[in-house]
Amino acid sequence: MSTENFRKVYYLNDIDSRNAPIPVSLLYNVGLSDNEIKLLHKNSLFTVGDLCRRCLTSQEYNILHGIDSYFSVPATERFTDAVEALTDNAKISLSMRCSGATLERIGNELQLTRERARQILAETRLKLRDTADLVAGMLLSTNHTSFHFSDLVDLFCSEEAATYCKFVLQESSYVCYFKFSDSFVKYSACGLDAEHRLKTIIGEVIGEGINFYDNLEVIEYELKKNNLDYFNVSDVMNFLIHSKYRFYGDFVVKRKSHYAIVCHDAVLKYFHFDIKLDGNENNEDMRLLRQIISKRYSGLSLPANNRALTAGMTRDASRFVLSGRGRYCPIEKVIYSVPLFEEIYKFVNDSPQTSYYYGELFSYFQERLLAETNIDNRYFLHGMLKYLYPNEFAYERDLMSKIGEPRQNIDERLSELLLENGRAMTKEEIKQSIPGINDHVIAFSVARQSGLIQWNFNEFNHIDNITITDEEQEILSNAIKTQTDLHNGYASDTLLFAAVKETCKDFLLRNNIANSQNLYYVASTLFRDEYRFRRPHILSKDFPVQDISFANVVQVLLPCDTDLNYDAFHRLANTLGWSQGTVYSVFSELEKDFIRISENDYVRKKHFSISRSALNDVSDILRKLVSKSGYIAFGNFFEYESFPNFSYKWNGFLLESLIIEYDTGFRIVSPQILDRRIQKGIIVPNDSPYETFEDLIIGSLLSDGITTLTEAEFLNYLRTYNLIVTKTIPQELYQCPKLNFQNEIFTIL
Structure with a gap:
């Protein structure tokens, strides 16, 4: 004073x-x-x-x-003091409950009834609640909305004390506990319906299945739009597994979804263009597909024979199109001209002929098809016509016939609808206004009409709904030029939005342009003649790539012909304004062409070599390591001094890369949620009966004679044997069909 x-x-x-x-x-x-x-x-x-x-x-x-x-x-010390001040019965009850004991077991230990044990725990929670809230306040303060249990452990520097605090906070009115993410969120931020809102987003964005990393930017945007961005990427992945989805590599699907969805992603990612599909058991393309699925989408089961696999993959015409005789191509790889196909449609429809052979049509339009598309044969033309006009014609093996029903002019109706509303509309709003219209028809109509623009995920607008002055257009133009000049001919939607959000505030507000995505689609329409656009990229006309992709952009701005460094890539991505979701997806795509030699360093595969004898030595060492239990986790300590001399320093990341890329006689079984910073995998022989992480865990329990254990005992078992490196039980073990989790007890079925 x-x-x-x-x-x-x-x-x-x-x-x-x-x-x-x-x-x-x-x-x-x-x-x-x-x-x-x-x-x-x-x-x-x-x-x-x-x-x-x-x-x-x-x-x-x-x-x-x-x-x-x-x-x-500190409040943490006040909390531990309050625990120490509890009565003996209260302390014993708290300790046993946090170790996974049932109320009945606690009651037996204290020679009390189950109900009395419950009452003691309720009283204990009440005594500790105020102090526990203050501990949560240390992590949240006024500017954070969530924290994970691991943060609580770090704060206490004691897992036991953190576990007691977690137990108390699960009944707090200050924070809400989410078991799937093992995290706490302020009630004032999440409300009572957070899981319901998250489930709605998952249903809309992921549906039956998608490549998770390719769509991370969309997921992050939807989380932010719905005030759920206190959940991070790992939280969302855990929620997906909690909601009965399954990850196969980077791809996530509903548990009972068709394997063709995953096969489509495999062909899209790992085949040069298309794949030959037939019943021939010696088909090299299908043999390669099976190898890729086994290696990159571990755990996915495919039909045993190629005939059944072909039938399953070609059943859904929206993913694969016929691209040659017996060959099929992912629709994403097709380069086609919408105006040209509209001409073909009009030509067939206006002709007095009732049917056309595909070869006949291809010959008539061959010159333009070869010049404007990558459609180079009659089979491919057949496939694209069936994809673009599925209901307008009857398709047979060699020819197509008119059905006689004139096509409804959806283009005019959709355009008028958006102009009448004077704003962006969601896909659901459009479907309600135009009964019978489906997702494909909407997407194709938007592609046909230059005035229709994407707005957000599943939202569309009309460019004539946008009002812009000459001065505002010039500001936008100058902003794009400035950004592309600064970054060697490259700009992104985020960089553009950041550059004009203050100088064009009236324009953005007047047109309800709330984010970089909205602005990007407006700019791509206004300046399509001056720049090349493919979201989120904005490229100068002379930017040295033909195919606009993240990987190709990185190759230009961060030369990595021989090696790649994650930190350097991350700095570039931040400079270019790429979202965290984009960073995940781009790097996961890039690293497929590299061998990882350390935590952050990669060498391009064609510049990496290791002798067969060195690989044999590695195999011998691994064989000894797994001889006792049938597996060894990367969480175990490896004595790399015994590994063969090599050009690179031995470490877990290098060993993992070699097992993945070379024939060592071993493979890696991993939990579904991976993290590039942490090695969660478990090494098993190729002939191991364990196909999935869940299989391995159950096999390990059974070999130790364990069929029933509490949640806390299970967590302790997994950590003792280094089967997990996290502080929580992986979500897939809660959802595993061979494990029953009920009343906090796991039982092998």
Whole structure:
């Protein structure tokens, strides 16, 4: 306390700095009233740290002087002291419950009824709740909305104390606990329907299945739009598994979805263009597909014979199109001209002929097809016509016939609808306004009409709904030029939006342009003659790539002909304004052409070599390591001194790459959720009966004679044997059909 100009001012001198983040709003836990807290907020005092950093008025000091001594030690210490002060029965109950014991078992230990054990635990939670909330406040403060259990462990520096605090916070009114992510979120941020909203997003974006990393940007955008961005990428992946989805490599599908969805992704990612599909068991393309599925989409089961596999893959015409005799191509690889196909459609429809052979049509339009598309044969033309006009003609093996029903003019109706509404519309709104229209028809209509533009995920707009002055258009044009000049001919939607969000504020507000995606599609229409666009890329006309892709852009801006460094890539991605989702997906695509030699360094496969004898030595070492249990986890300590001499320093990442890329006689079984920073895999022989992580865990339990164990015992088992490197049980074990989880007990079925 001090005086100045005869006016007393006061200070709180004893508060421990570790309590500084705690929000003032939580001080009701130490006796302050709502009115007193409101007064502090009115005086711009929002955290305990604010109380220490400035002098207080006598009124403020009168309110706060009692908390000085309470916060002289961190809230974590107050919590552990409160645990120590519990009665013996309360401490034993808390410890046993947090170790996975049932109420009945606790009651037996204390010679009490099950109900009395429950009452003791409820009373204990109530005694510890206020202090536990203050601990949560240390992590959340006023500017965060969530934290994970691992953050609580780091804060306490004790997993036991953190587990007790977690147990208490699960009944808190300050934070909400989400088991699938093992995280806590402020109730004021998530409300009571967070899981329902997350499930809705998953249904809309992922549907039956998608490549997760390719669509991370969309997922992140939808999370932010729905105020769910306190869930991170791993949280969403865990929620998917919790919701009965399954990951096969980077691809995620509903558990009972058709294998053809995953095969489409495999052909798209790993085949040069198309694949030959037939019943021939010696088909080299299908043999390669099976190898890729086994290697990159571990755990997916395919039909045993090629005839059944072909039938399954070609059943859905929306994913694969006929591209040659017995050959099929993912639709994403087709380059086609919408105006040209409209001419072909009109030619057939206006002709007095009732049917056309595909060869006949191809000959008539051959010159333009070869010049404007990559469609180079009559089979391919057949496939694309069937894809673009599935209901307008009857398709046979060699010819197509008119059905006689004129096509409804959807283009005009969709265009008029968007103009009448004067704003962007969701796909669902469009379907309600035009009964019978489907996703494919909407997408094709947007592709046909230059005035229709994508707006957000599953939202569309009309360019004539956008009003822009000449001055605003010039500002946009100059912004694109500035950004492309700064980045060697490259700009992104994020860079453009950041460049104009202040200088074009009226334009953005007037047209409801709320994000970089909205602006990008407007700019791609306005400046299509001056730049090349493929979201999120904006390229100068002379940018040295033909096929606009992230991988090709990286090759130009970050030369990596021989090697690749993750940190350098990450710096480039941040400079270019790529989202975290984009960073994940792009790097996962890039690294497929490289061997990982350390945590952050990669060597291009064609520049990497290892002798067959060295690989044999590695195989011999691994054979000894797995001889006892049938597996060895990367979480175990490896004595790399015994590994053969080599051009690179041995480490887990290098060993993992060699097992994946070379024939060592071993393969890696992993949990479904991976993290490039952490090696979660388990090495097993190629002939191991364990196809999935779940299989291996169940096999390990059975070999140890274990068929039933509590949740806490299961977690301890997994960590003791290094089968997991996280502090939680992987979600797939909760959803495994061979494991039953009920009343906090796992039982092998």
